Amino acid sequence: MRGITLNTRDPVYEQVMNHFKVLIANGELRPGDEIPSRRELARLFQINPNTVQRAYKEMEDAQLIHTERNYPSKVTTDEAVLIQVREELLHHAVETFVDAIHLIQVPMEEVLARVENRINELEREDDR
Amino acid sequence: MRGITLNTRDPVYEQVMNHFKVLIANGELRPGDEIPSRRELARLFQINPNTVQRAYKEMEDAQLIHTERNYPSKVTTDEAVLIQVREELLHHAVETFVDAIHLIQVPMEEVLARVENRINELEREDDR
């Protein structure tokens, strides 16, 4: 588990939750995998343990992770939940994007060109 | 100027600013156009006049609008600023979207299909 770059806009506990959702959605975290302890993740992400606890608590409530006594929390083995996570992330991304370009009435050709540009940028970053 | 649907997540003054940026970007607001007074917009949007004032103040600082004494504020006549507004909205939308789908590794075909779906949804909403 690597670090994370936090923005100052969104609540930190939400960014932590989203980080785990992404790891789950792209398969880096698999059903049953152990995740870092509250204190360890707080050190890793340079945030307060209470903030991590809040994120874990909400992920627990959303049945994304599962905790027994003072054992390491684990990613749920409920496949339906995991599929739902990917679906939600994707749906939110598409909806936000299309609504935005629709509002400012960007021609489809310009949209596609911009998207391709950005994809190429990211691939160059991955290669580095 | 119609009403607005506010979310509870982002600061209201930012949502107000973004609302005006969209109106500028899609041409509904043109250079030199007058915009509602602080108190009038507050009534229209059902928010506090102080919140509107903050939004207008920041738009003033960003040179999006211009105010003289106690006359109605007007959209700037600086075309470069207006072009920049559209550019920023578009750039932000594309970057956020591509970064998100890249993180969860969605195949391009699935992305395009989803985007088309959402576009069709919006067009049906427009027709209604």
Next chain:
DNA sequence: TGCAGTGTACTATGTGTATAATACACTGCA
């Protein structure tokens, strides 16, 4: 000349969030 509306400014209150500092029961392990 009044008066309503304007932009602007200030104080105060409540809420959500992040942090700091503890605390406690429980577990694995040296």
Next chain:
DNA sequence: TGCAGTGTATTATACACATAGTACACTGCA
């Protein structure tokens, strides 16, 4: 058997934001 680490919980402080309420100088207009 200790002890470090675990999940969990509580209290206090600080900050940004939204709101409520008030105030003042200025303007156009009836």
